[in-house]
Amino acid sequence: MPEDPAVPRLPSPDPTAARLRAGALLGRLALTGCLALTGCLALAACGVPPELQEPRATPTRSTPTPTVGPTGTPTPAPTLSPTPAPSPTALVACPAGRPSRDQVTALLRRTANLPRSGRVTFQTGPLCVQDWQYSVVTVADREPLQAVTRGRPGNLRLVTAGTDVCTITVRAEAPPALRTAVCDAPPPLFGGL
Numbered sequence: 284m285p286e287d288p289a290v291p292r293l294p295s296p297d298p299t300a301a302r303l304r305a306g307a308l309l310g311r312l313a314l315t316g317c318l319a320l321t322g323c324l325a326l327a328a329c330g331v332p333p334e335l336q337e338p339r340a341t342p343t344r345s346t347p348t349p350t351v352g353p354t355g356t357p358t359p360a361p362t363l364s365p366t367p368a369p370s371p372t373a374l375v376a377c378p379a380g381r382p383s384r385d386q387v388t389a390l391l392r393r394t395a396n397l398p399r400s401g402r403v404t405f406q407t408g409p410l411c412v413q414d415w416q417y418s419v420v421t422v423a424d425r426e427p428l429q430a431v432t433r434g435r436p437g438n439l440r441l442v443t444a445g446t447d448v449c450t451i452t453v454r455a456e457a458p459p460a461l462r463t464a465v466c467d468a469p470p471p472l473f474g475g476l
Contacts, residue, residue: 372412372458372459372460373412373460374410374411374412374417374460374461374464375410375411375412376408376409376410376411377408377409377410377411377416378411381436382409382416382432382436382439383409383436384405384408384409384418386436386439387405387408387409387416387418387420387430387432387439388403388420390430390432390439390440390441391403391420391428391430391441391444394441394444395428395430395441395444397420397422397428398422401422401423402422402423403420403421403422404420404421404422405418405419405420406419406420406421406427407419409432410464412458412460412461413458414433414434414435415431415432415433415442415457415458415461416430416431416432416433416439417429417430417431417432417448417461417464417465418430418432426446427446428444428445428446429444429445429446429447429448429465430443430444430448431443431444431448431453431457431461431465442457448465449462449465449466453465453466454466
């Protein structure tokens with residue numbers, strides 16, 4: 284067959300360049316394999332996550348049977364020291380109405396984008412536990428607004444407000460009763476807690 288001058292002839296491949304390309308490809312494959320093996324070994328060393336482990340049996344403690352002393356010898360009664368009063372642990376109506384609904388409304392209007400005008404209705408609260416408060420308010424044509432506040436009535440500050448107030452701050456710092464009410468219970472629709 285005659286050669287076509289329009290089709291250029293490709294030079295024969297250089298054996299040295301081919302070896303270099305093959306060596307680079309093998310190097311990349313070896314590096315990829317090493318990285319994959321290292322990742323597998325690192326993950327294998329982690330073990331089973333705690334939530335997937337079988338619960339371990341806890342040892343039970345047996346209560347020793349009291350021994351009876353000789354008859355006629357009275358045993359003195361143990362004396363109990365007075366225990367300090369526990370801090371409030373329930374979410375209850377704030378004592379003496381402090382903070383008042385007006386104070387909570389004013390705070391929400393300043394900091395939570397509550398309209399300056401319009402009637403605000405409290406579905407719930409303010410309810411208190413320690414120095415934390417929880418309220419649910421409504422304004423016409425809006426979803427109920429939950430609010431978590433903190434502090435004394437004269438120094439009230441907003442922690443969070445919205446339709447879901449279970450924030451990191453509430454989960455980490457709020458008393459258990461408030462955290463349970465806002466994080467574990469379904470959001471209030473009508474009537475509140």
